Amino acid sequence: MDENARMVVTAQREIAAACSRIFELIADPAEQPRWDGNDNLGRATRDQRVRAAGEVFVMELNSGSPRENHVVEFEEGRRIAWRPSEPGNPQPGHLWRWELEPVGETRTLVTHTYDWSQLTDDNRLPIARAMTPGNLRSSLDRLAEIAESGR
Structure with a gap:
């Protein structure tokens, strides 16, 4: 397998909810700990x-460690991507991306991507190498449960 292809991990799932509902859960950082399939996110304030x-x-x-997430791609209701970093430090080069494609009025194809092809922090390499489509799918499954239930 091509090394760069291995550094871009992707998972997809169709969710029985409108793009707008799903995107709200992703674009509001205070909602992210609810659907984080890696159980890594603690909390975020509601005004972000x-x-x-x-x-x-x-x-x-x-x-308990804070992370700044620098939004590098954004299209309301369709796409959002960010690069995390420790506050005040350079971004180490990994990226989380969410892309939403309507499949009808009440169904959405959601693609979740983790891209570490530009990662420069050697300390983060073991975690990046361990990321699998299954890890991403876990977040998609939790997101689907919340979006489909209206909670």
Whole structure:
């Protein structure tokens, strides 16, 4: 397998909910710990809903460590991607991306991607190498459960 292909991990799932409902759960950092399939996210304040590329939102990990998430791609209701970093430090080069494609009024194909092809922090390599489509699918499954139930 091509080394770069291995560094971009993707999972997809069709969710029985409108793009707008799903995107709200992703673009509001305060909602992210509810659907995080890696059980890594602790909390975020409620006033950080992302509305444009260039914004930064802050999450607290379960370990208590803060993370700044630099939004690098944004299309309302369709796509959002960010690069996390420790506050005040350069971005180490990995990226989380969510893409939503309507499959009808009440169904959405959601693609979740973890891209570590530009990762520069050697300390993060073991975690990046361990990321699988199954890890991403876990977040998709939790997101689907919340979006489909209306909770």
